Amino acid sequence: MPGLYLENIEKRFGGVVAVREVTLELPQGRFVCFLGPSGCGKTTLLRLIAGLERPSRGRIFLDEEDITEQPAHRRRFGMVFQSLALFPHLTVEENIAYSLKIRNVAAAERRRRSEELLELVRLPGYGGRGIAQLSGGQRQRVAIARALAIEPRLFLLDEPLSALDAKLREEMQLELRLLQQRLGITTILVTHDQREAMSLADWIVVMGTDNRVHQTGTPLEIYRRPADAFVAGFIGTSNLLRGVLGKDGRVRVGGLALRVETLPAGMSPGGEVTLSIRPEEIPLLPGGREGENHLSGRVTFVRDVGASIEIHLDCGGIPLVSASTPKNRPDLRQGDAATAFLPPAACVVLAP
Amino acid sequence: MIAERPRGALARLPLLYPAVVLIVFFVIPFGIMLAVSFFRREPGGFYLAEFSLTNYANLFTALFGRVLAFSLFISAFCALLCVGLGFPFTYLLTRMPRPRQVVWLVLLVSVLSLSAVIVAFAWSIMLSQTAGVSNLLVRLKLLAEPRSWSPGFWALVCGMAYLAFPYTVLVLYPPLARLDPHLPEAARTLGASPLRTFFTVVVGSLRRAIIATLVMVFAFNLGTYLLPQILGRPQHWTLSVLITDEAIYRSNLPLAAAMAVFFMVVSLALVGLAMLGGRGRPGEEA
Numbered sequence: 001m002p003g004l005y006l007e008n009i010e011k012r013f014g015g016v017v018a019v020r021e022v023t024l025e026l027p028q029g030r031f032v033c034f035l036g037p038s039g040c041g042k043t044t045l046l047r048l049i050a051g052l053e054r055p056s057r058g059r060i061f062l063d064e065e066d067i068t069e070q071p072a073h074r075r076r077f078g079m080v081f082q083s084l085a086l087f088p089h090l091t092v093e094e095n096i097a098y099s100l101k102i103r104n105v106a107a108a109e110r111r112r113r114s115e116e117l118l119e120l121v122r123l124p125g126y127g128g129r130g131i132a133q134l135s136g137g138q139r140q141r142v143a144i145a146r147a148l149a150i151e152p153r154l155f156l157l158d159e160p161l162s163a164l165d166a167k168l169r170e171e172m173q174l175e176l177r178l179l180q181q182r183l184g185i186t187t188i189l190v191t192h193d194q195r196e197a198m199s200l201a202d203w204i205v206v207m208g209t210d211n212r213v214h215q216t217g218t219p220l221e222i223y224r225r226p227a228d229a230f231v232a233g234f235i236g237t238s239n240l241l242r243g244v245l246g247k248d249g250r251v252r253v254g255g256l257a258l259r260v261e262t263l264p265a266g267m268s269p270g271g272e273v274t275l276s277i278r279p280e281e282i283p284l285l286p287g288g289r290e291g292e293n294h295l296s297g298r299v300t301f302v303r304d305v306g307a308s309i310e311i312h313l314d315c316g317g318i319p320l321v322s323a324s325t326p327k328n329r330p331d332l333r334q335g336d337a338a339t340a341f342l343p344p345a346a347c348v349v350l351a352p
Numbered sequence: 353m354i355a356e357r358p359r360g361a362l363a364r365l366p367l368l369y370p371a372v373v374l375i376v377f378f379v380i381p382f383g384i385m386l387a388v389s390f391f392r393r394e395p396g397g398f399y400l401a402e403f404s405l406t407n408y409a410n411l412f413t414a415l416f417g418r419v420l421a422f423s424l425f426i427s428a429f430c431a432l433l434c435v436g437l438g439f440p441f442t443y444l445l446t447r448m449p450r451p452r453q454v455v456w457l458v459l460l461v462s463v464l465s466l467s468a469v470i471v472a473f474a475w476s477i478m479l480s481q482t483a484g485v486s487n488l489l490v491r492l493k494l495l496a497e498p499r500s501w502s503p504g505f506w507a508l509v510c511g512m513a514y515l516a517f518p519y520t521v522l523v524l525y526p527p528l529a530r531l532d533p534h535l536p537e538a539a540r541t542l543g544a545s546p547l548r549t550f551f552t553v554v555v556g557s558l559r560r561a562i563i564a565t566l567v568m569v570f571a572f573n574l575g576t577y578l579l580p581q582i583l584g585r586p587q588h589w590t591l592s593v594l595i596t597d598e599a600i601y602r603s604n605l606p607l608a609a610a611m612a613v614f615f616m617v618v619s620l621a622l623v624g625l626a627m628l629g630g631r632g633r634p635g636e637e638a
Contacts, residue, residue: 052537072540073549079541085534089557098552099542150543 002063003027004049004154004186009058011044018044020211022058026188026203031180033197034190036207037234042190043082043158045207049188050156051075062153078147079156082163084139086131092118092142093127099150117145120179137168144176148183155180157189161196173200194235198223206231223278228350232276239282239320241275242352251275251349254318258293260347272352279323281346284311284330287337293347295320295340299332313340389609399606407610416594420615423591424622427573430512434569435562437513438520439528443554445521446528457525460518468515472582475511476502479583508584512576516569523568527561567623574619591615 004026011019019041026032034042047053049060051072059068067075087095094101096117097110105113111127118124121141126134134142140160147155157176161169177200180187191197197204198219206215206222208230215227226232229240243253247269250257258275267273287296297315304310309329313320320340324330332338389407391399445456478484479502489495501507535557539549555562577592591611599608 050541052540072537073543073545075541076543077541079538081534081538083532083534085532085538087535087538087553087557089559098539098544102543102548146538146542156541 004188005061005064006045006049007059007061009045009048009055009060011041011048011053012056017211019048019055022213024205024213024216026186028063028186029184030186030203031177031201032186032188032203032205033201034188034205034207035194035197035201035234036192037209038192040207040209041211042192042207046156046158046188046190049154050077050079075154076150076152077154077156078150078152080143080147080158080160082159084143084160086139086143086146088131090131091127092123092129092131092134095131095142096127096146096149098146103150113149114145117149120148121145122175136164137172140164140172144179148185152185155185155187157187159190159192162191162193169196176200198235206234208234225348226276226350229274229276229352232274232348232350237279237321237323239275239277239279241277241318243273243275245269245271245273245349251347254316256295258342258347259344260349261344263349264351267349267351274350274352276348276350277342277346279310279321281343282320282322283341283343284313284322284324284332285339285341287339289339289341291341293342293344295342297338297340299334299336299338302332302334311338313338315340385609386613388606389613391606393604393606398603407606408614410607411610411614416611419589419591419594420618422588423574423615424618426508426512426588426590427570427576428622430509430516430573431566431569433509433513434516434520435524435566438517438524438565439555439562440550442521442524442528443550446525446531447533457522460521463514463518468578469582471515472511472579475507475514476582478502479504479507479510503583503585503588505584505588508580508588511579511583512573515579516572519572520565520569523565524561527558531558563626563629567626570626571619571623574615 004024006022006024006026009019009022009024010017022045034045036042044053048055051067051070051074055068059066061067062075087098090098093111093114096114097105100110100113114127115124118126121144123138123141123145126138126142131139131142143160161172161176164172173196176189189197189200191200201219204215204217204219204222205213206227208214215222215231217225222231223235226235226238232238233240241253243251243258245263245267246252246257248257249263249269250259251273252258253275260275285294289296295313295315295318297313297318297320299311300314300319301312302309303312306326309324309326311322311324311330311332313322322340330338387401388399390403390405392402392404392406394400445453448456479486479500481498481500484498484501486495486498486501490498531554535553536549539553540546544552574590575592576590577596580589580593595608595611595615598604598611
């Protein structure tokens with residue numbers, strides 16, 4: 001199968017494990033995000049794929065060819081670094097055409113190709129400029145154009161947008177996504193920003209502070225069905241309730257027995273579990289309502305940011321957050337009694 | 353940022369200090385030398401304060417020309433050698449873990465504490481026939497019999513390069529340590545072999561630092577006075593030796609001063625030329 005395949009990859013620096021037992025299959029043409037908190041090994045994993053580091057164990061295959069021992073300069077991958085790493089002594093055009101010059105492409109062809117790439121990243125006519133004369137966003141585009149000059153087999157990006165301000169970053173995210181869709185090139189982007197990963201990727205690899213891959217899947221899958229408590233907490237906000245699985249298939253949290261629609265395979269009664277419920281899945285009702293999966297409590301805090309409203313509750317020692325849109329805004333104030341309903345379908349049971 | 357211009361004598365005080373130092377330690381001594389170079393020598397005495405161009409006219413001898421050319425040549429040659437050896441050395445040094453870098457830097461700095469006399473005699477012993485490295489090579493069957501390599505041109509090169517090498521590394525260290533490690537990595541991912549990366553990206557992006565170091569080491573080498581007399585033959589004596597000879601042994605201070613001024617003008621011209629050649633593109637970062 002064409003694509004990138006990592007087999008049981010491990011990377012140690014001295015005694016420190018940076019990447020632990022990673023086995024991944026990334027099909028061709030996808031936009032993949034490696035997502036995780038800092039220090040989770042996502043950048044190291046990208047550098048292993050680029051050939052800038054050697055794995056301590058495991059193998060890397062691209063289109064069924066073992067590239068583990070192939071040096072970085074023979075891999076024909078395009079990489080955009082966090083610092084961008086544009087060559088300060090070369091012009092924009094010389095930067096973009098660097099890889100072509102290395103491959104002895106004729107000067108006229110180099111010029112044609114770099115003009116074409118500058119067109120692609122919407123910087124036409126910038127070829128003669130020095131790197132120091134460019135703004136942050138322009139440098140970003142030059143770095144992308146440079147990485148794409150040789151029509152790479154893989155396009156790797158190491159948090160390239162983290163230095164930009166919020167507005168420019170969102171613009172670049174959109175552009176990057178459109179560019180990737182146009183070129184159809186397999187792309188891996190490393191980020192710690194779950195919003196960025198959700199808006200760019202069609203495949204997300206979530207890594208945790210234990211340097212393992214916790215879950216892979218489409219953004220929605222990962223959001224709706226997080227594999228474990230770490231993923232549920234890291235992707236978006238989630239209400240995480242610790243409990244015990246009862247014999248009747250209900251989850252006991254505090255003194256409550258909550259019904260859940262599906263139980264993951266391999267869970268045995270009496271075992272500890274974590275329940276994850278997204279804030280927007282919890283409707284709030286006036287106080288005093290009773291019924292299955294109804295929790296009564298008191299409003300502790302209301303965060304109204306206009307586009308969405310977050311209401312924090314304390315339900316007999318269990319903290320809950322409910323989110324709603326302004327249209328469905330429940331009429332509740334701090335201190336009011338309220339009832340939260342946890343729909344059985346929205347309760348995701350996770351290993352503790 | 354717009355800073356307000358300093359007003360009044362008090363505000364200018366901080367500028368006064370460097371100005372005074374420059375005048376007392378540089379402008380005045382140089383002025384005296386410049387003046388003396390136009391004075392007339394009094395045989396048997398010192399000099400007479402009369403304006404004459406005879407000293408400069410007397411400069412243009414075959415000997416002076418040859419010694420001047422040799423001084424410039426060996427200074428430039430050793431500067432190229434030091435930077436040629438020192439640049440890759442410093443590059444690899446900056447890629448090492450920090451504690452190991454410190455050990456190397458301390459070692460290098462400790463070389464600076466050796467006086468030129470010790471260095472010169474050490475090299476002359478090392479390159480001698482009786483106790484030198486050629487005996488080792490004979491042991492290793494690489495040479496038939498021990499040879500004497502000192503005094504000679506290459507012995508002088510060894511001594512001069514040895515003294516200038518620590519300075520070369522210390523001057524190259526800051527720009528190389530500041531080099532973004534992602535630059536060579538980016539070149540690797542773009543298809544450049546490690547060697548090609550080194551020349552196109554590491555050397556390329558530090559071109560100006562390299563030229564500045566060449567100029568500094570060249571200027572440092574120009575002052576070599578002791579080494580040529582111990583490690584070189586008379587044809588390897590530098591202009592500093594000739595100037596000292598003229599000033600001290602022949603008591604012709606005006607001629608020695610004229611030589612020194614002329615030497616300086618030629619050196620400055622060469623340095624200026626090198627700086628001009630090393631100018632970056634507009635907007636390029638230093």
